[in-house]
Amino acid sequence: MSLDRILIRYALPALIIVSLALYLGLRNRDRLLYDLPQLPEMAAEEVDRFEIVKGGQRVAVRKVGDGWVLEPGDFPAATAQVDTMVRTLATLQITDLVSEHAAYSRFELDPESALRVTAFGGDSVLRTVELGKEARTYQHTYVKVEGDKRVYQAEGDLGNYFPVVGDVLRDKLVLQVDIETVGEIVARSPGEELVLRKRPPLEEGAAPEWVTADGGEWNSAKVAESLQRLANLSTFRFAEAPPELGGEVLALTLKTEVGATHTLTVYARSGNSYPATSTGSDYPFLLFVWMVNGFLEAFTTAGPPEEQQ
Numbered sequence: 001m002s003l004d005r006i007l008i009r010y011a012l013p014a015l016i017i018v019s020l021a022l023y024l025g026l027r028n029r030d031r032l033l034y035d036l037p038q039l040p041e042m043a044a045e046e047v048d049r050f051e052i053v054k055g056g057q058r059v060a061v062r063k064v065g066d067g068w069v070l071e072p073g074d075f076p077a078a079t080a081q082v083d084t085m086v087r088t089l090a091t092l093q094i095t096d097l098v099s100e101h102a103a104y105s106r107f108e109l110d111p112e113s114a115l116r117v118t119a120f121g122g123d124s125v126l127r128t129v130e131l132g133k134e135a136r137t138y139q140h141t142y143v144k145v146e147g148d149k150r151v152y153q154a155e156g157d158l159g160n161y162f163p164v165v166g167d168v169l170r171d172k173l174v175l176q177v178d179i180e181t182v183g184e185i186v187a188r189s190p191g192e193e194l195v196l197r198k199r200p201p202l203e204e205g206a207a208p209e210w211v212t213a214d215g216g217e218w219n220s221a222k223v224a225e226s227l228q229r230l231a232n233l234s235t236f237r238f239a240e241a242p243p244e245l246g247g248e249v250l251a252l253t254l255k256t257e258v259g260a261t262h263t264l265t266v267y268a269r270s271g272n273s274y275p276a277t278s279t280g281s282d283y284p285f286l287l288f289v290w291m292v293n294g295f296l297e298a299f300t301t302a303g304p305p306e307e308q309q
Contacts, residue, residue, distance in 0.1 A: 036094050036152070037145050042119065042126045044090040049120040050082065055112050057164040075238075075283070076171040088161045089119055089127060092154055098135075098142060099151040107142040107151050108133040114144070117162055131158050167237065175233035175264055175280035181256040182227065185210070187299035188251040194299060196223065222298040229294065230254065230264065233278070235285035242284050243267040243275035250295055266292055 048063040060071040061082050068077040104110040109132040118128045132142035134157050141158040142151055163169060185196040195213040210223045230252075247268040254262045266287065267275045273286040293304040 036097065037148055039092065039094070039129075039145060040127055042090050044083075044086045046121040046126060047086045047090070047119045048122065050086060051116075051118045051120070052162050052164055053116045053118075054114070054164040059164055059166045059169060061169065070166050070169060075166075077169045078171045081169060085161050086119065088156070088158065089117060089129065092127075092129060092143075092158075094143065094145070094152045094154050095140065096153040097150060098153050100149075102149060104132075104144075104151070109142060109144055109151060115159060115162055115164065129154075131162065134159065170238060172234040172236070173232060173280070174235050174276075174285050175230060175262060175278040177227075177231050177254055177262050178256065179227040179231045181258055181260075182254050183257045184255040185223070185299065186253040186255070189249065189296070189300045189302070192301060194301070196299075219298065222294075226295050226298040229291065230262075233264070233280070235276075235281075235287065236273075237286050239275050239284040239286055243270075243277070249274065249292070250299065252295070252299060264295075266295070 050061045050068075052059045061068045061077050062071055064074075067079045068082040069075060070077050098107070105113070108114065109130055113132070115131040116128065117131060119126045128146040130144040132144075132151070134141055135153055137153075138157070140153045140155060143154045143158070144151060183198050185194075187194040187196070196210045196218055197213065199209045199211050201208050207220065207224060210218045210220045212218055244267070248265055249268060250264075250266040252264045254264075256262075262279050264278045265276060267277075269289065269292075273288060274292045275284055276287050276292075277284050296302075296304040
């Protein structure tokens, strides 16, 4: 075997292995020159207030019983979403030092761009972290911790968990009905009052039928479809001002077999949505046009206006 072949077969792989070992050794030695910060101990159960600040925007939530409310205004917040935020902050894992220099803008950790998240327990600050942009790994986020000027990398794309617009955190559920127990529906629309009653199905396992007060046939499929939406009705946004009284497009009353009554009132269309109120919400809200059209098709003779069909 020639000398060239021996070098290629044995010496070159050995050189690669030695170089890799040296690189890893030096890299690990460099890692030993700094310690990752130890965040203050924090249990999610301790948190009773939460604040998110970015630039001139601020969102704050406060715990009330088992749920959360937005401040100011005490609007109900989406409990599951806030609980996820609290757990995310409580389990934050810092994995690496990225920079010891204050070039914060490249990481979006400058005062105008950074997302400052603070958790409180009583009068104490439990944890404060500043979040920057997503790291190049797409699985980490650049962060700063309180009292430390250095930039670190933490697990996860954390910015997605912490909105800086309060409306995003509001509980959008505006009506909740056990539709299996609904036995009567009263629908009032301009010039019409319709009473629908549930009739047990003729065949076992079939869907119930809906008939008018005098026993006339009605489109039971449309009613069932609308009831599915009313079971857990959510808004896409709350109204900034109460709707003007009068001009109701549709007023629904759902009466259950256990004596409960639920109402939904839809008012004259405003722009691309309909203002509405319900027994499930203390605040007026907006519904999509297509959704209200479905209710009008199910619960009125005239259906939606022609220009909306």
